[in-house]
Amino acid sequence: MREFPQISYAFAYGSGVFPQTDGSASRPAMSPHPNPPEAILKWQKGGGKMIDFIFATKFTQHFHSLNLNRHRDHYSFLGSFGSSIISHVQDDWGAGAYFNPYITVNGTLIKYGVVNFKTLLRDLSDWDTLYLAGRLHKPVKILTEDPNIRVANQRNLLAAVRCSLLLLPPTFTERQLYTTIASLSYQGDPRMSLGSENPNKVTNIITHQIRNFRMLYHDLIMSLPNVDYGEARALQQGWMEDLKLDRPMAQDMDPAFRGNMVRRLPKSFRQKLYFLYQRKFGISGREFEGMLEASADEDAKGGLKKPVGGPFDRRVAAETDLREMVLKCVNQTVKWPSATQSLKSALTAGPSRTLRYLKEKREKGRENALCDGTIVALLGDEGNESMDSSENTTEDG
Template identity: 40%
Template sequence: MFLKPVGRGTWSPFAQQPAVYRFVRLLQQDATSAPRTETSNSSLEASAAARVNDPSKSASPIQRQRSQFSYPPGRKAEIPAVHLPSRFGRNQEVPVTDEKRKLLEKIVSRFRNVRWAVAYGSGVFEQDGYDQNAPKPMIDFIFATSYPSHFHAVNLQHNPSHYPAFARWLGSDYISKVQEWGAGIWYATMVDVDGQLIKYGVISTDALCEDMMDWSTLYVAGRMHKPVRIIRPDARVLLANQINLVSALRVVLLMLPEEFTEVELWEQVAGISYAGDPRMSIPGAENPQKVQNIVRPQVDRFRGLYFKLLREIGGVSPASGPADISGLSGDEAAWTALGLGKSNGSGLLKQNVDADFRAQLLKRLPRNLKKGLERVFAERFETKVVRPGAPPDAEGLEEKEFWRRAVAEPDLRKILDQEIQRIIKGPATSQSFKGLLTAGLRKSILYAAAKIGKWWKSKSKKA
């Protein structure tokens, strides 16, 4: 929603406004529309929005100094800083061992102009289905940068071997344009950094935050639904991802039945990004048990990431009635009260299925998903949504009543799943083909062969 990416055809309602304020206004729009029932998280979002309302107050001394210097072509000023309360987003701080942390930080330090960075996957967190005696797995990273063309220009000088020969010849402008295709990310794979094999994706900060808040492609936003290790934090991305995580919970609550286990909750969350991904339907492209392999050994990490947000959304409680939290304190007491007390994730939960509550969940879904649902149900109901502030003679259903009717539809879960697949399928498919350009033919073949090997081992163990 911030800029019009090359080749992605995304229309922006802020296209004619100064680029420097687009993201700030989007944060304000989401923060100020939060319902009063979600007091803690919403008040923090509103506080952040208030702080960025005046750019001169929100900019740090360092950023004010930077304003005296020139910026790479295409941008005349930085987006004002977002200052958040000190404890905001602590749920996103997924711990790793000191040894792993130092390794990840050392690798990221080899790259310049990285505004935000995370590491993820089996190279960071343990997953089921992997041979512990096998060579250490490749570590996956995502880097966000304000100016992709500038990042690639510098990276071509320092790390030319990370790019295929034709990309080196065509230069950073070509690379940044290709990056915008599909999900807006350029992946370099099977790269050796200080003896460690890594894969890293480069995405613009604008495209990253757009995906997190609007679910424009769900390619990186879906990755962030699972535990990741943040190596280089950024306040705007932190806030956008907090909204992204809340959106994931709203979606899965709408898709789950009235009663479900904790593991089923986390598997639904982890599985969002794989809906519509062509790799899941191609033998050898991806492990069919990947979602279960991610969740089972990481139940505690999913709790740490989501339980406070789940409590703020409300509507979830132990199926057996109020839990006994005597003798417990801190996080353990909080998640036990929600019904997340069993270490293996088998605790049975119950959610509020009241029509008004579920209509509120639908109403607050990410923009791209909500737009698709509105299109489907408007056609089914043969009407349109009349929003607050519309003329008195406007024809259609009031927004509240429209979503009340939608949650009563028996195939709501199916439609939700179809719309999520619609969002993911196109960008995920083009990203898969784009790998031939970003990695080169040789590395693409080697990477595909490694994936098929993992799939074959998983299939053999299951048999």
Template identity: 35%
Template sequence: MFQLRLNVIARSNNSAVTIRCVKRINFVRGDASKATTQDPHKQSSDVWASEHLQHILQHFDAPIRFAAGYGSGVLKQDGYGLNPNVKPPMVDLIFGVTHPEHWHSLNLRQNPSHYSFVSALGAKSVTALQEKWGASMYFNPDVQIGEQRIKYGVISMKHLIQDLNEWNNFYVAGRFQKPIRILRGDSRVKLSNDENLANAVRVALLILPPQFSEYQLYTTIVGLSYLGDFRMIFGENPKKVENIVNAQVGYLRVLYKPVLKDLCEHFVAGIESVSAGEEVQALDAHKVVFSQNMDVKLRGALLFELPKKVRDKVLAVFHKKSRMDTVVSALDLSQKAAASDSIQSMVKQAIAETVRGPALTQSIKGLITAGPTKSFRYIGEKLSKR
């Protein structure tokens, strides 16, 4: 049995109060914030209400098994407040479908204007482009439905669940570690994303120092999917991570509370909660401080539990650096790698390598699937946010 102790310390007015490991972690109690006590995927948005997004889904005749909205058009981010004098941001959606070729066949018939010149090749070619390039997604950007502009990406349920479980390209997995709004749920996606969130915490703990703030925890997690993504240099707002966390601390607390609680209950981690008459929900995330046990066996266990693709990348780099001649088990090698002074950089490198290829090829594919006019317009809007 492993036990990794995280001491949560609430600092206020130069005082600090802690309670030893508890089974129940109350980041929110009483009426501190009713919105954040609900299922975080069902919280009311500052930008668009759920009814509006559901109305968008109803526009599509092709069957959508799973749907989620993300980005500044769905959930509030700092720097993207709703301004009546400014055109509202595009709503970003992900559709999980059971049979992509059948889905595109129906959608091409109903909504041919959503597609670029690629549509002339038919549903089979559209699906091949979706499945074999990039992150196994097909995006139709800058689509007008009523008065709302949307961008929607189509992915097979198989590839969606696979990425959440295995981090094959970290495209969907990375997005789902950040604030999203579930519009049409699926039990398999829910189970897979629970493990995805747990793995995000494991990676963050390997990257973070012995003591870190709650704010650092969330910025580390939210920033994972941008490691190795060339768009952070060229197209994305360089303050994107901070913008998301600053506006969504309450959401992130609720989203990751079950993960921390589960770690405590199964003795993989010991979590301490705050109780001093001041709600954690009301605290500045910079003032809630964690300290983690840096025991090599515990950190080795964190590394060993990561998705195999990422873990193997870390171990391959470590094995090459250490010039080990003997053959050891993956668990033993994980413990040795975790003891390395370069474990943080090796983990970041593994994530960046996982992200880099799919992010680049998906963006190149996007130029084809969107067509030149929409592509230049989309790039221009991205650059204007910098």
């Protein structure tokens, strides 16, 4: 990570890292590197896709101050106002990310988003916006690891499974589960309705990344007592490599189990769901405040409480409109941060790069397939070693 100031946590994501097609579609030649090594050549064969990164830093203004000194050309006109304005735009507008697109690093085209470490940690834990947490619902390449983020992301992934189970019927298939998980952060995203994203995006992600989804979620699924695979074949050796396999799955719809899942949803998201049912059930404000206190994750002394579903959670879980209510909460969580983040990008990227980005996204949205992409050695040997050993999986807990 030598090109940038100190970064606490970083990952690469998107179709430039993981393929969303079979790579057979012909793409125009692109050679941003004058003497490309093998890794860059592989990237070029995928169509020279821009590769997306998220960098988390504990000191936003300090990062931008140093980065402006090193890479003033990465910033739009906002860079002229200094690191204080940039950090304000990053932290206080939209979903808390500041993106610099169309940046060439070691001959490779990238887009990198800078987020505050606490913002990332909070979204993983509470689902404030799902803007960052949703990206980590899908396979990513971890470049720089942090133990606090790792633990928070395990909870984030488990929350994605629970939320998706609340949206699914008693029986479903493995691909339906992963499709539901991958779709969460796109619900309410204005880019999907405006044609700025491929309408088959989620299907492409699951079709070509089913093995990575299995590595990411299998252990978490097995840890839940109310969901299981419907056939023993699922556990046979080598089943993760069978890309055509779509195993049947089933979940227990008992309100006690589902009430526990409701109770264990991330805090901000769970409170949205509670408010919807407060209005539906006609619960008074005072009574509802007491219920929120009783369902808090911490006790009066600040210690963590065991999250067991109470009478209200079980009542919610038994409602026939639970799926619609959960979807409404997902839309409420995603829509405004995504919309304001998109508007903010016009400032952070600048007019010319914004128009270029929108044009390319709309062209992609009209395609039925996106080109193949592979993560490459962009940031030196340190990044290579980290990427090889730190894929976003749950194999070691």
